[in-house]
Amino acid sequence: MDETYDVIVLGTGLKECILSGLLSVDGLKVLHMDRNDYYGGESTSLNLVQLWKRFRGNDKPPEHLGSSREYNVDMIPKFIIANGGLVRVLIHTDVTRYLNFKAVDGSFVYNKGKIHKVPANDVEALKSPLMGLFEKRRARKFFIYVQDYEENDPKSHEGLDLNKVTARDVISKYGLDDNTVDFIGHALALHKDDSYLDEPAMDFVMRMKLYAESLARFQGGSPYIYPLYGLGELPQAFARLSAVYGGTYMLSKPECKVEFDESGKAFGVTSEGETAKCKKVVCDPSYLPDKVKKVGKVARAICIMSHPIPNTHDSHSVQVILPQKQLDRKSDMYLFCCSYSHNVAPKGKYIAFVATEAETDQPEVELKPGIELLGPVDEMFFDVYDRYEPINNHDVDNCFISTSYDATTHFETTVKDVINMYSKITGKTLDLSVDLSAASAAAEE
Numbered sequence: 001m002d003e004t005y006d007v008i009v010l011g012t013g014l015k016e017c018i019l020s021g022l023l024s025v026d027g028l029k030v031l032h033m034d035r036n037d038y039y040g041g042e043s044t045s046l047n048l049v050q051l052w053k054r055f056r057g058n059d060k061p062p063e064h065l066g067s068s069r070e071y072n073v074d075m076i077p078k079f080i081i082a083n084g085g086l087v088r089v090l091i092h093t094d095v096t097r098y099l100n101f102k103a104v105d106g107s108f109v110y111n112k113g114k115i116h117k118v119p120a121n122d123v124e125a126l127k128s129p130l131m132g133l134f135e136k137r138r139a140r141k142f143f144i145y146v147q148d149y150e151e152n153d154p155k156s157h158e159g160l161d162l163n164k165v166t167a168r169d170v171i172s173k174y175g176l177d178d179n180t181v182d183f184i185g186h187a188l189a190l191h192k193d194d195s196y197l198d199e200p201a202m203d204f205v206m207r208m209k210l211y212a213e214s215l216a217r218f219q220g221g222s223p224y225i226y227p228l229y230g231l232g233e234l235p236q237a238f239a240r241l242s243a244v245y246g247g248t249y250m251l252s253k254p255e256c257k258v259e260f261d262e263s264g265k266a267f268g269v270t271s272e273g274e275t276a277k278c279k280k281v282v283c284d285p286s287y288l289p290d291k292v293k294k295v296g297k298v299a300r301a302i303c304i305m306s307h308p309i310p311n312t313h314d315s316h317s318v319q320v321i322l323p324q325k326q327l328d329r330k331s332d333m334y335l336f337c338c339s340y341s342h343n344v345a346p347k348g349k350y351i352a353f354v355a356t357e358a359e360t361d362q363p364e365v366e367l368k369p370g371i372e373l374l375g376p377v378d379e380m381f382f383d384v385y386d387r388y389e390p391i392n393n394h395d396v397d398n399c400f401i402s403t404s405y406d407a408t409t410h411f412e413t414t415v416k417d418v419i420n421m422y423s424k425i426t427g428k429t430l431d432l433s434v435d436l437s438a439a440s441a442a443a444e445e
Helices: 014-025 048-056 085-092 122-127 133-148 167-173 178-188 194-198 202-218 233-244 412-426 437-442
Strands: 004-010 030-033 101-103 106-111 114-117 224-227 248-250 257-260 266-271 274-283 292-305 318-322 333-339 350-357 379-390 399-401
Touching: 004 014, 004 266, 014 030, 014 233, 014 274, 014 412, 030 233, 030 266, 048 379, 085 412, 106 178, 122 133, 133 178, 133 202, 167 194, 167 202, 178 194, 178 202, 233 248, 257 274, 274 412, 379 399, 399 412
Parallel strands: 004 030, 004 274, 030 248, 106 318, 274 399
Antiparallel strands: 101 224, 106 114, 257 266, 266 274, 292 350, 292 379, 318 333, 333 350
């Protein structure tokens, strides 16, 4: 361990593993350490025995739930949008060769007490029970505008400069009502709150285009894909990539203390009396607690069921977004469901999550609107975890700290953080202009 590295990465969460892979591919000498004896950190996947141990101590899981090792329960469950940032990173690094993906069956939104399929284009808008007849026509015109919009073709702009006008301005031009704006903004553009309405409309329109293009990629019922055997496969795949390019891995390393010189710059990491030297340290918030601040907490319920979520067309894998206004809350709620069809549970079993940004100290009460949509549940676990953001200056201390995972059940916010960190660490912009047809080849139809 007495060698010098370009970067030491602490923690094998998904963000840290992606960065370790990207930096190794760039030719940097990387040492990756974790105090745990498994990959994944906060974003690991657990079998049934591990799940019971974490939430129920010494109790044993009941036999009727099936074999423990057939379960892969993600601790940070998220679907991957098919044309999104994570798929581009997977193809850019060729990590797709270590993984098998399968399309997710359904994408739904909660509106006025019911679950509806999310309409993603002009044809679906006309069929959707979410809107009345006149609203459907207005929505159809808006969807056509979004589909036809090309940044480099002024003819498609209809007189709107999306870098100057707000999302609210664009929406009002088409006369859409609040109800429609609610599902478009939250279930299609995947905004977490309504602040986007007063920001330049370009991001909003591009997010809608991304959703529609992702949906078209697999002709499935949703724009999402998800790896067979769960997300625990992802950190391991990036770890493998890093190792191929010369990265060194050490699990079960206690302490992992970051060492600083007199000027406050990190120069190495000590574990078991040995110090490995480095130019930069990359880690999750738990390794440098005095350089992060708490910014919120996520409340969630983890449920094992013997049926799909009702009113989702019997989807074996599905996301349902409950926009904040529908629940009279400040933040959206997310339902995530996966099953034996993605090899994360024994045949006939489903794993569902209900998650949201916690606004009170009673997660059971807060999550009730989402839990009520699940139908009968075999077993349920409640969990709350704190979210942290870095407050350090990486130019001063050479430390690059990831933010904690939010409540969303898609990966767009996660990838944004990784790409920003990559730019700060290397001073380069990550080129993700890749041929996405490779993603289609990687996913099982």
